[in-house]
Amino acid sequence: AMVDGVASLTTLIYAMTAQGRWALDQPGTNFCDGGSPYYDSYETSDGRWIAVAPIEPQFYRVMLDKLGLAADELPDRDDQANWPKLKELFAGIFRTRTRDEWTEIFDGSDACVTPVLSFREAVRHPHNVARGTFTEAFSVTQPAPAPRFSRTAAAIQGSPPAPGAQSEQVLLDWGLPRSEVDALLASGSVQAG
Numbered sequence: 001a002m003v004d005g006v007a008s009l010t011t012l013i014y015a016m017t018a019q020g021r022w023a024l025d026q027p028g029t030n031f032c033d034g035g036s037p038y039y040d041s042y043e044t045s046d047g048r049w050i051a052v053a054p055i056e057p058q059f060y061r062v063m064l065d066k067l068g069l070a071a072d073e074l075p076d077r078d079d080q081a082n083w084p085k086l087k088e089l090f091a092g093i094f095r096t097r098t099r100d101e102w103t104e105i106f107d108g109s110d111a112c113v114t115p116v117l118s119f120r121e122a123v124r125h126p127h128n129v130a131r132g133t134f135t136e137a138f139s140v141t142q143p144a145p146a147p148r149f150s151r152t153a154a155a156i157q158g159s160p161p162a163p164g165a166q167s168e169q170v171l172l173d174w175g176l177p178r179s180e181v182d183a184l185l186a187s188g189s190v191q192a193g
Contacts, residue, residue, distance in 0.1 A: 016030075018105070029080075032053075032055065035080075035083065036077070036080075036083055037077065037083050037086035037087040037089075038052060038053070038054055038055065038060055038063070038077055038086075038185065039052065039053050039055060039085065040052060040090075041116055042091050042094035042095075043095060044094055044095065044097060044098050044099040044101075044102060045095055045096060045097055045098050046098040046099060046100075047179050048098070048099035048115070048116065049099065049100045049115075049116035050094055050099055050103070050110065050113060050114070050115055050116065051114050051115075051116050052090070052111075052113045053112045053113075054112040054113070055112070056113055058110070059110050059111060059112045060077065062103075062110050062111040063106075063111040063112065063113055064104055066106055066109060066111055066113070067090070067093050068093075069089075069093075074086065074089075098164055099115050099116070101114070102115070103115045103158070109156050123141055127149070132144055135144060137156040137158070137159075138156070138159030138160075139159070140159060140160060142156070161193065162193045163193070164190070164191030164192050164193040165192060165193025166179060166193065167185070167190050167191055167192055167193065168185065168190075168192060170185065171190065
């Protein structure tokens with residue numbers, strides 16, 4: 001069932017392939033898999049990254065404006081032959097400032113340009129803080145349960161187990177005889193917690 005669910009998530013990819021808009025076996029060459037200049041990540045002057053995703057033309061124009069570029073002076077973004085030149089241009093511009101400087105420039109705009117955050121930064125990001133996206137439970141910072149239902153609240157049931165902490169019980173639950181479990185633990189083939 002999990003494979004069926006994942007396969008259904010690829011419906012759009014197969015549809016675009018049938019339309020001639022997606023190269024199925026050529027990752028990194030399509031409009032939203034890092035192939036296009038307007039859906040990618042660019043390194044900034046401080047070695048950090050900024051993500052861009054202004055797929056719609058009106059958002060792309062906002063990004064260009066914030067970069068100090070005029071759309072009518074650039075090659076057509078929809079012609080894949082122009083993608084390498086545009087990527088090189090954008091990469092050069094994004095390397096002129098730090099990630100945080102670019103974040104400030106694009107903040108509040110419709111350019112679809114955002115900082116690429118570290119795991120620690122994501123926990124402290126104002127949007128995630130306001131939504132309660134992360135929580136601390138059992139002395140571990142971790143994602144809060146999702147999805148959130150109004151009538152059936154989810155909760156974190158316990159701390160993450162130490163490696164091997166549940167090995168014995170898992171093997172017994174799988175139906176291995178106690179003698180085999182004891183032998184595996186004694187030989188060190190299975191780590192016990």
